[in-house]
Amino acid sequence: MNNNDSGNTVGALLGDKPFGNVLIVGLGMIGGSFAKALKERGLATLYGADRREGELALGVSTGVIDYPAELTEQCIANMDVIVLATPVRAMESVLLEIKPYLKASTLLTDVGSTKGSVVEAAKKVFGEVPANFIPSHPIAGAEKSGVLAANSQLFEKHMAIVTPLFDSDPSLLDRLHQLWAALGSDVVSMDVKHHDHVLASSSHLPHLLAYTLVDALANSERSQDVFKFAAGGFRDFTRIASSDPVMWRDVFLSNKEATLATLDLFTDRLAVMRAAIEQGDGAGMFGVFTRAKSARDHFLRLLEQRTAGQSKEVKPLSMTVSPASAIKGEIFLSGDKSLSHKAITLACLSSGVSHLSNIDLTGDVRITMQAFRDMGVVIEEISADQLRVHGVGLKGLKAPIAPINVHQSSAALHQLMPVLAGQDFPVTLVGEGELLSQPMKELFDLVRAMGGHVMTAAADCLPVSLAPSVPQTVSLVLKNGSKRLHGAALLAMLYSPEAGELRACKYGIAQTKALFAYFGLQVTLDEGVVRLDSAVPQGAQIKLPGDVTQTAWLALSAALTPGSRLAIENALVGDMASPYVPFLKKIGANVRLLGDHSTGFDQGRLEVAFAPLVGFDLSATEVYGLRNELALVCVAAAYASGVSVIRGLSDLPYYYEDRVLCLVDALTHFGIVCEYSAGQLTITGGIPLGGELDCAGDYRLALAMLALGLRSREMTRVNDCQALLEEFTELGSVAAQLGFHCAVVQ
Missing domain, CATH: 3.40.50.720 (NAD(P)-binding Rossmann-like Domain)
Structure with missing residues (x-):
């Protein structure tokens, strides 16, 4: 103002x-x-x-x-x-x-x-x-x-x-x-009392420390050299010791109770730090330092928002794609985002140290990582895509000092809920934006099945509080649901007092099963029944494969555009990814997989070139296996010759069906003939007209719409792409490297 x-x-x-x-x-x-x-x-x-x-x-x-x-x-x-x-x-x-x-x-x-x-x-x-x-x-x-x-x-x-x-x-x-x-x-x-305690922590104690430190050093034997060689850190920390002494004397005398309570808390923590130095506890010190750095960085972000003014209008970001693209080149993709969430979680719950490489540290993965840091886990960032995680064991987390904020990350929420339900302390999870209004009944019911005591202000929406309760043997049926929910179910089974079981689709748990194996946890799948042995997860060394969603998008883009020759060096394929690559082969795509992918993650070099696609007919079971890639499947149908049929959409969780129906609107707008009735979608292939679309902030929809514009009659503009650019931070560099002609516009 x-x-x-x-x-x-x-x-x-x-x-x-x-x-x-x-x-x-x-x-x-x-x-x-x-x-x-x-x-x-x-x-x-x-x-x-x-x-x-x-x-x-x-x-x-x-x-x-x-x-x-x-x-x-x-x-x-x-x-x-x-x-x-x-x-x-x-x-x-x-x-x-x-x-x-x-x-x-x-x-x-x-x-x-x-x-x-x-x-x-x-x-x-x-x-x-x-x-x-x-x-x-x-x-x-x-x-x-x-x-x-x-x-x-x-x-x-x-x-x-x-x-x-x-x-x-x-x-x-x-x-x-x-x-x-x-x-x-x-x-x-x-209220008055709360104000005095808050200010004792945020203002009064820092002044007391600054005055005391300067006084102590000024009266030390080496005071002259201390002040002579003091650098910027000393100046910045002790700056407030230049404040009015009379005013601060009165402050401490008038707010004695709150100041002493805050001072006691600080001296307790200082004693812990002294012991860590004395005992050479590097991990303990590093944990304090990383949590403190993260907390201060968060404070600075809040301060910058307040200083800049939050009333400024943020212009929505859009992307344009030229129909003249050809996807050429070799690329090594950053680690799969879903696996990055899961790998960090398992590493934190393991006994011993884990080394994670090619891990995606962008976007909401950092929300999951910060939550564990807030609960006492030491996580070292070795490089832009490598972590060293000092695991604390399944029940070794410490109660956070404040509610855990998952912001707008459903992925972080699904990782944290079953883990927190297995701890011995109460905790509250809060969120922001649209996540606050999204019902989480399936996830909360999963936690209830663990014996967790779930309290929500609104019906199965955030915020949510968990209270310690008696663990129960986990027995779940998840015939449908997202991969996030299946992953959360496997995490819940870690806390089952007796061997539990989960009835699920193999495409829901294959990735997590492979990841669990790295940490010494054996997951078996027999006729739809998943079982987990009672072993304690151990530290692991893992190199994550490329992101599955990005792989799927790039593979389809190369298959659609004449002149394309694409190689993805670290593609995750097979059952662990989804039946997507076999689907592309089935409809005529020129796709082949090279390399040894018989151990660990099913990972290899995926090569894709242009080939005409043909219409297809997918059963409800096949559609469920492809649920995460359905928007891309519809784009493939739009360019395939003949008629394609996609069945069983109404049997999917509502968010998958909603995404497909949004894309159907886009296809119709671009002149592609679509018919939808009773859960069955029919798409007649053709050449899209091009023009302007809105992805409604959906990451997967945005990628599908960009692929739809690759061979349209005129340039395609996709609006509301902020989420896409936050999730796929390397999109610009990847597109430039491979010849994908897209640009960000406002």
């Missing part, structure tokens, strides 16, 4: 000089900045009172206030707003002075960094806290002091905390919110 916007907005609500006469008691840096901000915006007539005559004179001469004032009956009775900006220990004496003259209609607030002591002072003076006294606290400041340090933009894009009491005047409370908002602050409400 800029200066003009602030004034105009509030002025429009309340008229010229909307806050009337405002008295600032205490013209230090905060009080002076408050006065200067209001004055420059033309929001009030500013009066200042200060026992330091020099500061008061400077306030007038520098234009921070309009008039000097004293705390007399004439002055106090004439004020619409009074702001107490004195040290917190002086509040009681100021309140005593103004009490006889204070009108009930005057908004009285303060800017002190502790609230409990201010509330107690008000009770002592008035007998109870007056309804017109509403404490507040701007989260802004600087090391400088005095009215000459006043900064009219100090509060912009900073938080201002309002701490109303149950009987605060609602009209004056609303006005206080408007007052801080007019200065550009993000205004939030908080």
Whole structure:
């Protein structure tokens, strides 16, 4: 919010000089900045009172206030707003002075960094806290002091905390919110006790540490050399030790209880760190450092969002694809995203150290990784695609200090839910965006089948809380469902007190079965019944194959475009991927697999060249095996000669059917004849017209639509591609390397 916007907005609500006469008691840096901000915006007539005559004179001469004032009956009775900006220990004496003259209609607030002591002072003076006294606290400041340090933009894009009491005047409370908002602050409400504990941790303790460290080093035998050779880190950490000592003495005396509680917590953690250094516990130290770095990085991202302003409109990203593309070249794909989630999870739950290479560390994989870091797992990033994970065992996770945020990642949620249900501590998972409104009944029922106690605010939606409960033998039937759900079911079986079983389709568990084997876990599949031995997972060394979704998209793109010659060096194929490559062969694609793929992951060199495709007829069973690639299957049908039939779509989980129906709309828009009835889709092959499509933010739909445009009559534009670019971060470089003519547009 800029200066003009602030004034105009509030002025429009309340008229010229909307806050009337405002008295600032205490013209230090905060009080002076408050006065200067209001004055420059033309929001009030500013009066200042200060026992330091020099500061008061400077306030007038520098234009921070309009008039000097004293705390007399004439002055106090004439004020619409009074702001107490004195040290917190002086509040009681100021309140005593103004009490006889204070009108009930005057908004009285303060800017002190502790609230409990201010509330107690008000009770002592008035007998109870007056309804017109509403404490507040701007989260802004600087090391400088005095009215000459006043900064009219100090509060912009900073938080201002309002701490109303149950009987605060609602009209004056609303006005206080408007007052801080007019200065550009993000205004939030908080109860008094919670405020003092939060500020003791985030503000008071850092100042105490900075003062204490500088004092300790200044009195050490090597103090001269310490300060002589101190670098930027020392300067940055101790910067706040230049703050006003009087103010901070008063802060600690007035917020003693919360400060001591926070200090005890810190000294306990410091003792743990000392022991780690003494014992040479590198893994323990590294765990603290990585968790701390991640937490601070998260804080900086939040700060950047607040500084930049969250109201800025984000332009949606679109992609165009030229029908002149030919897919040529050899490529080594980054690791499969789904397997990356699973490999990190199993490595964290293993005994020993795991080395994971060619792992995808982009997008929501980092959400899964951060969740385990928050629960005490040491995860070292060796390079851009390699991790060293120090496993803690199946039940060795530690309770996180806050709810685990999976943001908008369904994949992370499916990995974490069964694992957390098997721990001995309560935990809450929260999310963001569309994930909050997605029902998770199948996943939550799976956790309930483990014996997990699931509590949700809405019916089977996030947020969700898990409480420790008695484990039950896992016996599940998953004839349908996503690969994520099948993977979650296998993780749940790790925590079964007795050997459990799962009835599932082989295409749902093949990938996870192969991955489990690397960690010493034997999964057997016999006539649709999956069993898992009771062994404890062990550390492993794994090189992940290329991403299955990207492989499927590139293979179809090469098969469709004349002149294409594509080789994918590390393709995951066969049952572990899906029956997709055999399907392409069946409809005439020029596809062959080279290399030894008899052990570990079924991985090899996949070569694809152009060949005309022919129509096909897929049974419901075949469609279920191809459910993740169905959008690409429909594109293949659009270019195949003759008529293709896809059966059993209505038997799939709704999200697969919805994706196909969205693509059917796109095909129809491009002139491809489609008929859908009773779960059966018929597509007559042809040449798509091209034009503009919308993938509705669906990653797989976006890839299918780009493939659809490869041989269309004119250029194709696909809108809402943010998710695609977040999931497939190397799309631009891959396209450029292989001759796929696509571009990002806004």
